[in-house]
Structures are given as structure tokens and as C-alpha cells.
Amino acid sequence: MKAKELAQILGCQLLGNENVEINSISEIQNAEEGDLTFLTNPKYKKYLEKTKASAIIVEKPIKGLEITQLICEEPYVAFAKALSIFYPEDLPSPHISPKATISASAKVGNNCYIGDNVVIEENAVIGDNVILFPGVYIGKNSKVGDNSVIFPNVVIYHNVKIGNWVRIHAGSVVGSDGFGYAFSKKEMKVFKVPQTGGVVIEDFVEIGANTTIDRGTIGDTVIGEGTKIDNLVQIGHNVKIGKYCFIVSQVGISGSTKIGDFVTLAGKVGVAGHIEIASNVTVGAKSGVTKSIKEPGVYAGFPVKPYREWRKIQALVDRLPEIYEKIKRFLGNF
Amino acid sequence: MKAKELAQILGCQLLGNENVEINSISEIQNAEEGDLTFLTNPKYKKYLEKTKASAIIVEKPIKGLEITQLICEEPYVAFAKALSIFYPEDLPSPHISPKATISASAKVGNNCYIGDNVVIEENAVIGDNVILFPGVYIGKNSKVGDNSVIFPNVVIYHNVKIGNWVRIHAGSVVGSDGFGYAFSKKEMKVFKVPQTGGVVIEDFVEIGANTTIDRGTIGDTVIGEGTKIDNLVQIGHNVKIGKYCFIVSQVGISGSTKIGDFVTLAGKVGVAGHIEIASNVTVGAKSGVTKSIKEPGVYAGFPVKPYREWRKIQALVDRLPEIYEKIKRFLGNF
Amino acid sequence: MKAKELAQILGCQLLGNENVEINSISEIQNAEEGDLTFLTNPKYKKYLEKTKASAIIVEKPIKGLEITQLICEEPYVAFAKALSIFYPEDLPSPHISPKATISASAKVGNNCYIGDNVVIEENAVIGDNVILFPGVYIGKNSKVGDNSVIFPNVVIYHNVKIGNWVRIHAGSVVGSDGFGYAFSKKEMKVFKVPQTGGVVIEDFVEIGANTTIDRGTIGDTVIGEGTKIDNLVQIGHNVKIGKYCFIVSQVGISGSTKIGDFVTLAGKVGVAGHIEIASNVTVGAKSGVTKSIKEPGVYAGFPVKPYREWRKIQALVDRLPEIYEKIKRFLGNF
DSSP, rough: BBBHHHHHHHEEESSSOOOBOOEEETTTTTTTTEEEEOOOGGGGGTTTTOOSEEEESSSSOOTOOOOOEOOOOOOOHHHHHHHHHHSSOOOOOOOEEETTTTTTOOOTTTTTTTOTTHHHHHHHHOOOOOOOOOOEEETOOEOOOOOOOEEEOEEEOOSSEEEEEEOOTOEEEEEEEEEEEEETTTTTTEEOOOOOOEEEEEOHHHHHHHEEEEEESSOOEEEOOOOOEOOOOOTTOOOOEOOOOOEEETEEEEEEOOSSSSSSEEETTTEEEEOOOOEEEEEOOOEEEEEBOOOOEEEEETEEEEHHHHHHHHHHHHTHHHHHHHHHHHHHOO | OOOOHHHHHHHHHEOOTTTOOOOEEOOOOTOOEEEEOOSSSGGGGGTTOOOOOOOOSSSOOOTTTTTOOOOOOOHHHHHHHHHHHOOOOOOSEEEEOOOSSEEOOOOOOOTTTOOOEEEEEEOOOEOOTTOTTTTTTEOOEEETTTTTTEEEOOOOOEEEOOOOOOEEEEOOOEEEEEOEEEETTTOOOOOOOOOOOOOEEEEEOOTTTEEEEOOOOOSSEEOOTTTEEOTTOEEETTEEEOOOOOOTTTEEEEETTTSSSSSSTTOOEOOSSOOOOOOTTETTTOOOOOOOOOSSSEEETTTTTTTTHHHHHHHHHHHHHHHHHHHHHOOOOO | OBBBHHHHTHHHHHHHHTTTTTOOOOOOTTTOEEEEOOOOOOGGGGGTTTOOOOOOEEOOOTOOOOOOOEEOHHHHHHHHHHHHHHHHHOOOOOOOOOTTTTTTEEEEEEEEEOTTTOOOOOOOOOOOTTTEEEEEOOOOOOOOOTOOEEEOOOOOOOEEEEEETTTOOOEEEEEEEOOOOOETTTEEEEOOOOOOEEEEEEETTOOTOOOOEESSSSSOEETTTTOOEEEEEOOOTTOOSSSSSSTTTTTTEEEEEEEEOOEEOOOTEEEEEEEETTEEEEOOOOOOOOSOSOOOOEEETTTEEHHHHHHHHHHHHHHHHHHHHHHHHHHOOO
16 A cells, blocks of 8 residues: 555554555564654653654654655654554454354344354343354343454353443453351351342443453442453452543453443552542553542542642652651751 | 241241231342341341232331331341242252262262263262262362362362362352462573462351462361352462351462351451461451461451451541641641 | 382482382372472471371482482472473364454464464464464564463454464563553543554463453553463553563553563552562552662652661551650650
């Protein structure tokens, strides 16, 4: 594809040789002739001069750069689009494996791929154009919406409703029992709290690998439209996550917590149960949210606080040895 | 079921209309006519006035409440019991799938459900009334006790002894190799330490989804009777956990550590190897236990300390900017 | 086996009865007559007097000990070797299960064990002496090198290259999509960044259970020769890990980070994206690495700092209540 064709598709302006041929996409440090590359993270600017790429997607024109520039407001978006043009995903064609088990009462839509050793239990409903990779388990009465892709060995328990265009990566579990027990001092016995609710995964959600989403105790656990969940994330029973959130790897969210829309929880964040996080909140990596967050903004620390406050505290903590020496000089040893 | 019948079964006192009909159970904020609800967490008191439930389980009589009250000392226990009455678990009936592989030397008890694609290796022993969901793997010489339920795609390695009434949720792995390597400076080579022990899971244990429990190097890793383990928990080789512990999601326990009875480790707690935690200890979320805890009590922080001490320290850390300003006013800038 | 034979094989010097018979290996606290035991962790010295073992591997001769001593510079290495002599791993013999699905275009080498319900997709290449336990999935164009062992229900996506003598424990996922999305403010839409790269796992790597390793966005995620990864670890897209690293349980490494050789990341460490960690670095448990580490050494804390510095700060944090009281005595209440 010529640079000018690509620029048009991506909605970019073009600077330099518009006829240069683009065959593939590479990282700036590894690019070869014929490659398109991109610059979105300033850390990689140092590779600009040496790159052998034939063209680059950038936000603003870069002076003195010899290679063709595709300039646009949102270069990372253009890069994502370019990748999907050059490397369309290679998913299996429609086919029902004779090694799959599909209950007589289950329904499977048109143009589905149902892989080997898939098990679809009673009254489950699979939409059109669905891909269930080998080893996937779909429990009773569960539903997978149109165009969804479930990767190998994913387990969907019973009464789980999965929307359209959902992707769930290998090994994830949706609908396992929440962690609920009632300890009776009178009887000196632990009673399991039956987990009788379900899970709702709305449209356009993507879930990473080996993530776990528990079913509700009563009522549902809900993952809102367009929310993206990374690998090894724990979502407790009856959690409600809003729309277009980003939940990064190894986050844990305890039971019955409600999260608004456009919330980002960075890696390893822990969130307590029965609290609320407002929309448009971002929580920094490794933070612990123990109380509700009512205002949009950026937060960090444990317990979580506004990011700037946390930075201030953190800076003072790191200076403690120096501050302590100074105080001792004034006040004497202690 | 009439409220009075239910009250009798649950051992509750009754206040209000004893003939009101109960058909299902709901959360207080979503309840409709015919629903039973409950109040155990004071955060939900605000819904009391507006709830449309027909009856509520409470600890103490609430004045002015119009709906029927079921009053008992342990309302959460009564709620758990009520759930199991209204929503008995729908588990598969006894059946051996022709798609399962059962070694000729393995034994399977009476009334078992063995799902599709289950693999039971040589000399494994499955008790009576056991449910092995599709895709479960049971290694050589392993044992699953009576009435246990193993959810889809769980992997039990060889020489693992699982007791009676155990539940293991989807994707969990029991008996993987512990993380043991010996680095030889002399030979400049890493040797794997063979993991030759097993795992013992005692009766009434429940294990969440995608949790991992490593086998012992020599001797066994042991999970004591009645202990409940949440999702995505890591239990290292040769760990011994006592009876009736609660190990919350994303906890990690390093090798050879011994944990007493009635211990609670809240979410994301990390525990170092080769240490001991006494019985009746509770450790707060995200804490790190680096030394043995010898006294019962509540602990938190990293390194862990008595909870009150940690709270005091934590409060001062959060006040550091203010304290620092004050000190500077007295002692001058530094 | 007689102690003298064993000492010779292990390269140990012998003190005491060289003809004592060794039948098995036990932990020092549980050892019986006929057992070999070992002492490497000083915490277990207290069991020395009471142990019923017939022989012990130690670093230096212990005076007054009645049992036979096998003395060597690296007792833990000798212990690892002894275990592999007494307890050789019991792996399945070569056999291709008729219940496996092997694409016509895939190649399987000599002497392989391919278990029930294994799926090997198009153009995949399996080397010689490979063991694929039941339920393993190998995606298109992926490769598993000679002598590698893949435990049950592991999922290897497409375009993953696994070297020789690699071991991957149950439930792990290699090649899932990295967590990459581009949010367009202009279009108010989230675009998935296609994950078009692959994963390279070099020779002698061992990966624990339920660990996740994402494929590269463009280019590969790489795990270097001899590196050992524990359970429930998250490795982001395009991460490069060098040779002979130890990545302990529940560590998370964000995208595009580069880690040198001989690096140890202790339990629950988090590493930010797009940074570098030099060779010969050790990072303490629960630390957070937010910037590149350029010098070898031991680090801890969040943000990470040299270990001694962190200890100093940590000690002062723990003394804050006391220091605060002292300051108030001088400066008055505030």
C-alpha cells in the first residue's frame, strides 16, 4: 500500500514521499525499509534519527526527518487502525466440531465456530458468528451474544449473560461462587452463603486471561459496556462496573462495590467491598481504595488520597532519614 | 412459604404479619413484594424505609417498620440458611460421560457425575456422590473424597488427597511444582529441586477459581478442615494451613509457612516463607507478614504490626506534610 | 543405597558411619531411620538433636552429631541432586491419544506423549520427546521444542515459539492479547490495538501454574533462557526478560519493559511499563518499580530504592509515633 492511500484511510496529513510503499508495521527501534512505525511515547524519540522505517505516524510534523510522516491528532488511534488493516485477526471459520457436546435444549446461532471439547449445557443460547475455542465450557441457561469470541478453556458457569462483541481470553472464569460464609458462634459452624445470582457482561467488553468474575449472591455481578479487564483480575460477587472502564492486571475488587463509568484502576489496585467509586476516577498502581471516592480525579496510595497529596506525602516519607537528622541536630538525640 | 413457617425453620422470632407469603430473596434496595430481605451491614440502613420487601431478617426489632421482621441473634446465618432453602444448588445428576477417560486402575464410587473430557489417571480413587465437571483432570494416585464437587477445567496433579465435602472452583490447580531451584556457583548452573511431596486438602474446604496450591518438596502441603480459600490465591510448597481459616483473594503464602486455626488473611496479603502465624490471627488487606506472629489479634501493615499501632503510624504518615510545615516554622527551612 | 555411594555421587565428604543405608529423603523434623535429611536454613537447627534421620547433608561438619554427615560446599544443590536420584519424575510414556486432535498440517516429533483432548492447530510443530498433558491447546504456527513438558489445560496461542527442555504448569496461558486500547476523543470510541506479535520462550525456562504471558503488539514478548517463573505471574506484551531470572509468584510486569539477566523479582513485585532493569538486580517482595534500575544491587520499596535506604526509611516510619511525641514535647502540641 502506498503511503498516500494509508494516510487517506487513517485520516492523516502527509509530509514527504507520498508514494513510498508500506508493507508492514514495526517498532521504531526494529523497523526496516517498507515498514510503517509510530511515535507516541516520548521515551522512544531517541530512535527517530536511526530508524530505517519508510514512514512514521506522528502527532506533529518533525523537522529534518527524511522519512514520510503521517500526521494526525491521535497517532495511537491511527496506529491501532493501521495494525488492523495490515494484520487482520485470523479467527477460525464457522464449523461445529463433532467433538463438542451441545445439549439438545441449547441453541446455537448461525455461522458459529464451536471447537473440539467445547461443552454447552442445557438451555444455553449461543448467538450468531460466535467463536468458542476448544475446551470452553458454557453452563446451563447462559447466553453468549453475537460476534463474541471465547478463547480456549474459558469456563462460563450457569446463568451468565454475555453480550455482543465480547472477547474473553483463555483460562478466565465467569460465574464462580462469591466468597461468602456466615460463621455462627451459637452453632460454632461455618455456613456457606449460597451464591444464587448471575453475571452480566455487556457488549464490547474484553476480558484478559485467567481473570475471575464471581456470580452475585443475590442479583448479578455486572461488567458495563465497553469495559476492558486485563489478566489475573479478581471481581467479587455483586460488583457493578460501569461503562468503558480499564481494569489493569492483578486488580482485586471486593464484593458489592459499585464503580462508575470511565474509571481506570491501574495494576494491582485493591478495592474494598460495599463502597462506590465515582465516574472518571483514575487510581494509581498498587493503591488501596478503602472508602468511597465521590469526586472525579486521580488518586493513589493506601488508603487512597488525591494523587498530588499522595506524592507530597511520599516525597516526605522518602526524605525521613534526612529530616530526622536535621531535627536531632536541633532537639538532641532521641 | 408463609413468614411464620420460615421463622420457625430459621429459629427467628417474628414481628408483624406472620402470614405474609415469601417467594424469593432479594437485596434490600431491589426487593419487591413477596421477597424476603436482610439487614446485616449498617451501610444499607438507608434503604429500610423504601424497601418493598414483604419481610426482613434483622438482629433487633426495628420500631416503626411496617413489614414483617424475622429477628434473630445471627441474621447473616439465618440469611444463608434462607438462601439454601429458596435456592437449592442445581448440580448435575449421577452420570458417567462416555467422553470421560477413566483409567482401568482408577476407582469411581457410587452416584458420581463424571463429565465430558474428564481424565482420571491410574490408581486415582473417586469417592461416592462426587461431581467432576467437564474438563477436570485427576492425576495418578490422587483421591477425591465423598460428596466433593470439582468445577470445570480444574487440574489435580498426582498424589493429591482431597477430603469429603470439598468444593474446588473452575481453573484452580492443586499439586503443581513448588518454586524450588538450587543455584550452584561452583557449576554455574541452576538445578531444579524435584517437588516430590503431595497435597492434602481436608474435609469441608472450599477453594475459589484459578487458585494455585503447590505440592510439597518433601512432605505435603496441607489445607486444614473447613478452611475457605478465595480466587487467585497462591499457596506455596509445604505450607500448612490450619482449620477454619479464611484466605481472601490474591493472597500469597510462601513456602513452608505454618498457619494456625481460625486465621483470616484479607485480600492481597503476602506471607513470607518459613514462618508461623498463630491461631486466631487476622491480617488486614495488602499487609506483608515477614516474621512469625505469635499472639492472636488483628494485624496490618508492611512489615505487619498490631492493627492499632499500624493505624497510628498510618495517621501520622498521612499528616506528614502538615507536621513538616509546623516543624519548619520552629526550626527553619531544611 | 549406602551413604558412601551417595556421598560419592553428590561429591560430598563423609563423616560417621559410611555404611548406613539410605532409602528415602525427609524434612529434618519428620525424618525416620533410613532417611537422608538436610540443613540449609538455620531456622531448622533446633531439630538437629532430635532428628531420627540416618544421614544429613550439611555445609560444615557439626560436632557431637551422631548421625552420618555428608559435607559439601553447596548443600542445597546436593539435596536437589539427591531428590532427583531417589524420586525420578514419573512422566507418561510416549503415546498419541486417539482423543487428541492433531491438524493434518501440524508436525509431531518422535517419542511424544500427546494426551486426551489435546488440540494441535494448523502448522504447529512439536519436537521430539515432548509431553503434552490432557487438555493442552497449541495454536496455529506455534512450536514446542524437544523434551518440553506442558501440564494439563495449558493454552498456547498462535505464533508462540517454545524452546527445548521447557516446563509449563497447569492452567498457564501463553500468547493472550496484550492490554492495548487507543481511546479516540474525536470519535469518542475505544479502539482495540491488535496484538499481532508473538511470544518466544527460550530453552530451560520453567513457568508455574495459572501464569499469563501476553503476546507482543508488534514484535515478540521474550522469556530468556533458564528463567524461572512462579504461579500467577503476569507478563505484559513486549516484555523482554533475560536469562536465568527468578520471577516469584504474583509479580506483574507491564508492557515493553526490559529485564536483564540474573534478576530476581520477589513475590508480588509490580514493574511499570517501558522501563529497564539492569542485570543482577534483586527486588524485595511487594515493591513497586516505577523507574529504570541501572545498577546491580538489592532494591525494595515503592517507589523502589536501594534496600538499605528503604530499611532506614521503613524503620523511621515505624518509629513515627515515638518521634512525634518527642517533637511535641519540645515544640508543643500541634
